Amino acid sequence: MTKVGFVSLGCPKNLVDSEVMMGILAREGYELTPRADEAEVLVVNTCSFIEAAQKESVDAILEMAEHKKFGAAKKLIVAGCLVERFRAQILEQVPEVDAVVGTGEVERIMEAVEGDLRVLPAQPPAFLYHDLTPRIITTPKHAAYIKIAEGCDHPCTFCIIPELRGKFRSRRFESVVREAANLAKSGAREITLIGQDTTSYGEDLGLRDGLAQLLEKLAQVKELLWVRFLYAYPNRVTQKLLDTIAAHPRLAKYMDMPLQHASRNVLARMKRGSNGEAFLKLLERMRVTIPGVSLRTSFIVGFPGETEADFEELCEFVKAAKLDWMGVFEYSDVDNAESYALDEKVDAGTITDRRKRLMAIQKKVSRENLRTKYRAAKNSTFIALVEGPSKDNPLVWEARLESMAPEIDGKLYLTDIELPDGEVAEAGDVARVEITKSDAYDLVGRVVEILPRPAAQPNAFEAPVSSIPPAEKLHRIATGAPLRVLS
16 A cells, blocks of 8 residues: 655645645545655645745755655655745756645645646636545544635735635535534534635625624534634624624634734735724724633734834734734745835844844733733633643643634643542543643643543544654644544
8 A cells, every 4th residue: 555645834724735635545545654754655735925934845845855765755746835836946946846736736636646747737726625525634633624715815915825825715604514513523622714814704605794604503513612713804804703703602702813014004015904093993892792802913024114113003002902812924025926026125134123022022911911811810710622741741731721722822731630539631621720820821720620521423433544744843743643534
């Protein structure tokens, strides 16, 4: 049986594409292996969103190419966003690459493995998986992503997603609901909905407030603890969406909304529009409608034309917004992006300095938020989803609260997972925890109660291998979770 190994780089949206390709190959009888040195076919699913991601993708391709020289590999396939940008160059400059699979050709992975899939006529990516598409879930059994849409129609000048992923297109409502139900029956306690702009979900299908309708339906899946979504676009956040989140306990009281900046000048050059004052009003409306909501955003510093005054305005916004979680990206030129041609470029040293200054402000905000929300709440307990032993210290376990999205936010570290009666928490358990310490980004606590575990579902089954992690140092790591095949 031919063994195939995957390296999946970049965002959760890319990971879902990798899982679909794995599912197609597993259905056709291929064996998936986490060991690059024993794989006969290697697939590198690349990211090309920013310069650093592009470099990491190239490094991964070159590293996997070495296995064709000195390992068992007979075929190397490059997939993903980098292919959409540099299809011909990859084939010309890395002779070890045997085939390429763009973001719109995910379902053609078999052609790449068994035949010759090299240069195809240029065409907008159009692939969109559905609930009947084979897919192998590589995240821990208790949590999974669902991609509800693909592509993007927003004209942001710093972004080339429309070129890499095509026009915005939503999955069918019923297809998403069926996939969520299947995942829940397979043991998922948390579902995270993803897409380039989840808040536009359903617009192309003629649905009004499509995301709100979808969330309301998913909130009825009784096996789920939390349903959350990422990547909200500010001007698509409706009152109906906020009211829906507030009304249903299973919908995580959590909003991820990349704002990108707070200066009207910079936002205009980004073709995002709005301003910091309008954002503060929106954040206040979220907090009033959804009591206790946790808010996450991301910003870009050093965008062409960003003056020191613009940056100071962003700093003051971060102090005023008191966001729970925040990421900061350093602007880098991408030759296909509209911002590449903009003047008034900011030098690299200034960009790095601004990122550090902004994160220093957020560190203080985050420390105070965690102390106020959790440590100051005397004699209070909180519901947590237990993840498993920490990768840094196996003597300590990791968990997440409703306010923490997988992989991107802080963590709750559990120093004690055993109850007085001898019961011990397991990965995927829902537990009531007491917080004993807070830091700048993380919490420390102990389990005080393990909530009843859901009954096993007879139609959930596992693949006959233990895990499909790509190489650890290339982003996706072994979870120890059994694979689940959804088809």
